[in-house]
Amino acid sequence: MNFARAYAVSAAALIAAGVWLSPQTAQAQTLVWEDNFNGPSIDGEKWIYDVGDGCQIGLCGWGNNELQYYTSRPENARIENGSLVIEARRENFGSRGFTSARLKTEGRMHFKYGTLEARIKVPDLRNGLWPAYWMLGTTGNWPARGEIDLLEMGSAAAIAANMTNRRVGAAVHWDYQGSQADFGQDFNSGSDLNGGFHTYRLTWDPQFVRVSIDGQQFFEFAISNIEGASLHEFHAPYFLLLNLAVGGSYTGIPSADGITAPLPGRMEIDYIRLYQNPGSSLYTGANPPSGKFGVFTERNDMNARLNYNGDANLYLWNNLTPIAASPFEGSQLMAYRANAGAWYGLGVATDYKNMSRFAPGKLKFHMRTTTPSIFKIGISTSFGDSWIDFVNGGQQYGLVRDGQWHEVSIPFSAFHDLDLHAVKQMFMLVSDPPGSNVEVFIDNVYYQDL
Numbered sequence: 001m002n003f004a005r006a007y008a009v010s011a012a013a014l015i016a017a018g019v020w021l022s023p024q025t026a027q028a029q030t031l032v033w034e035d036n037f038n039g040p041s042i043d044g045e046k047w048i049y050d051v052g053d054g055c056q057i058g059l060c061g062w063g064n065n066e067l068q069y070y071t072s073r074p075e076n077a078r079i080e081n082g083s084l085v086i087e088a089r090r091e092n093f094g095s096r097g098f099t100s101a102r103l104k105t106e107g108r109m110h111f112k113y114g115t116l117e118a119r120i121k122v123p124d125l126r127n128g129l130w131p132a133y134w135m136l137g138t139t140g141n142w143p144a145r146g147e148i149d150l151l152e153m154g155s156a157a158a159i160a161a162n163m164t165n166r167r168v169g170a171a172v173h174w175d176y177q178g179s180q181a182d183f184g185q186d187f188n189s190g191s192d193l194n195g196g197f198h199t200y201r202l203t204w205d206p207q208f209v210r211v212s213i214d215g216q217q218f219f220e221f222a223i224s225n226i227e228g229a230s231l232h233e234f235h236a237p238y239f240l241l242l243n244l245a246v247g248g249s250y251t252g253i254p255s256a257d258g259i260t261a262p263l264p265g266r267m268e269i270d271y272i273r274l275y276q277n278p279g280s281s282l283y284t285g286a287n288p289p290s291g292k293f294g295v296f297t298e299r300n301d302m303n304a305r306l307n308y309n310g311d312a313n314l315y316l317w318n319n320l321t322p323i324a325a326s327p328f329e330g331s332q333l334m335a336y337r338a339n340a341g342a343w344y345g346l347g348v349a350t351d352y353k354n355m356s357r358f359a360p361g362k363l364k365f366h367m368r369t370t371t372p373s374i375f376k377i378g379i380s381t382s383f384g385d386s387w388i389d390f391v392n393g394g395q396q397y398g399l400v401r402d403g404q405w406h407e408v409s410i411p412f413s414a415f416h417d418l419d420l421h422a423v424k425q426m427f428m429l430v431s432d433p434p435g436s437n438v439e440v441f442i443d444n445v446y447y448q449d450l
Contacts, residue, residue: 032282033109033274037084042077046109048382048419049077050102050243053095056417057384062102065254066130067247069096077101084269086244088129090259097256098263102243106382107352107422110138110237110283114276116150116202122194123244123265125154126164128253130245131267133200135238138352144175146233149184150211151200153193156252158186165192170211170219174233181230187218197270205277209234237281242269285354285421293355295348295426296365296445298330305446306426312350317430319344328366328405328443338431338438345430347380348445353423358447363410365427365445370403373434377410380425383417387430405441 035046049072054062061067068088070076076087076099088100122131132152137145149171158167171184203210211219223234244267247253276282294305296314306312320336327333338344363379378387388410390396397410412418427445431438 029277030275031273032114032276033111033284034272035084036082036271037079037269038082039079041079042084042103045421046105047103048106048108048421050104055095061248062245064245064248064250066245067096067256067259068098068100068245069094070102070243071099072101073099075099077103082270084242086131086242086267086269088123088244088246088263088265088267090256090263098246098259100244100246102241102245104136104239104241104382106136106138106239107354107419108239108285109274110239110352111274111276111281112235112237113204113206113280114202114274114282116204116240116272116274117199118150118201118272119197119199119270120151121197121266121268121270122153122165123267124165124194124262125265126261127159128154128247128251128259129261129265130154130248130251132241132243132245133269134241136241137233138237138239140233143173143180144233146236146238147171147173148202148204148209148234148238149173150202152250154251156250159252163188165194166190168193168213168218172209172221172234174231176230183221185219187213187216189213197268204234206235237283240272242267283352285352285356288354288357290357290449292449293358293447294445295447296332296334296443298332299444299446302446306348306350312348312426315347315349317345317347318342320346323439325441328441330443333441333443335441336439338434338440340436340438341433343431343433344438345428347425347428349425350423353426355420355423355426355447358449359412359420361412361447361449363412363427363445364448365408366405366443367399367408368403368405368441369399369439370401371434371436371438371440372401373431373436373438375429375431375440377408378425378428378430379415379418379423380428381417381419382422382424383419385425385428386415386418387428388414405443407444 050070053069054060078085086101093099133150135148152169158164166189168187173182198214201212207224209221223231289304291303294302319338319342323335323337325335372392374391376387376389378385398408400406
């Protein structure tokens with residue numbers, strides 16, 4: 001839902017690079033995922049909320065100067081008469097004067113290639129409401145993760161042209177040689193689109209990204225020239241997002257005084273359905289592990305474990321030098337020296353892992369150190385990074401700083417903003433610059449469900 005429309009790579013440049021090609025037929029065959037919103041409440045196995053004003057992840061206004069505070073309250077998102085309702089309201093909440101909701105399938109459904117169809121009704125947008133139905137890539141940092149916008153309305157250009165409720169935009173955003181690249185096309189309806197439901201369809205295959213409304217295609221972007229136009233982002237999995245923003249750069253309305261749209265305003269989604277051909281990819285986080293899950297351990301009593309020759313990597317972020325030491329168990333351990341005066345940190349990164357069955361359990365590991373300095377142990381999920389502070393003299397969760405091995409056991413409930421359905425880094429260690437050199441030793445890291 002990035003507001004940028006200044007095309008960093010122009011249409012002419014895309015044609016010259018062989019990116020903008022003639023239409024081809026792409027048709028998915030099999031229904032592989034759907035939500036008809038017929039249940040009593042929003043399905044937590046399919047959707048999760050972004051909450052707040054974005055400042056908590058360093059993107060105040062969600063990167064677009066938006067005016068709302070997203071919540072997970074039923075006042076802002078609920079199932080009603082067989083539809084998902086996302087409602088924007090004028091009310092003081094948190095740090096903002098408006099509330100709304102933003103839902104996503106991150107960690108619950110990701111896909112690469114297919115036909116995605118949704119039936120959506122937008123509210124009266126005049127002026128300042130900004131509904132969006134869009135997708136983000138699952139890896140990398142924006143714009144290198146890629147973005148595909150399937151429905152955006154309420155733009156400043158549409159407002160200026162008196163087309164606020166008639167103009168629908170679709171766009172893609174990606175990284176081109178280290179810079180942001182954007183391409184967008186609009187559909188201008190002959191009548192207002194907020195009066196009823198309309199069907200929005202994405203057709204995505206190795207050659208094209210196409211978007212249509214009510215069967216009329218209005219957006220096409222060719223993606224087959226992967227190397228020439230740096231289009232790798234469009235050949236990797238994405239997850240879905242739905243939200244109704246208030247104000248912001250896209251609308252050209254930076255303050256609450258400029259919001260004239262009738263509020264509350266309701267965006268309604270009747271259904272979303274994904275069809276795919278053989279060879280397309282789909283992730284739903286099915287069959288999550290339980291019992292004991294090995295993150296960094298060689299014990300043979302684990303029910304499952306990470307594979308460091310396949311789906312996991314240990315990254316040393318800064319100021320950590322490996323040192324020789326005896327492990328707690330097995331033959332491998334994390335043993336490092338950090339110099340005084342510089343921050344240090346490491347992380348175990350994976351593809352998305354559904355670890356939801358461990359919610360009532362604990363993160364366990366063995367550690368030995370003598371440092372009196374503060375450090376943090378963390379987990380990264382769809383909500384961002386969540387940390388536990390280890391302050392000398394405070395809660396140690398079993399750690400004794402005497403240079404001997406001690407088991408550390410942290411209940412997952414002690415972490416804040418933790419989405420165990422969508423774990424991206426299963427173990428992290430970080431510290432601000434210590435006052436003296438530090439040696440840390442970590443081994444036998446695992447999740448236990450009870």
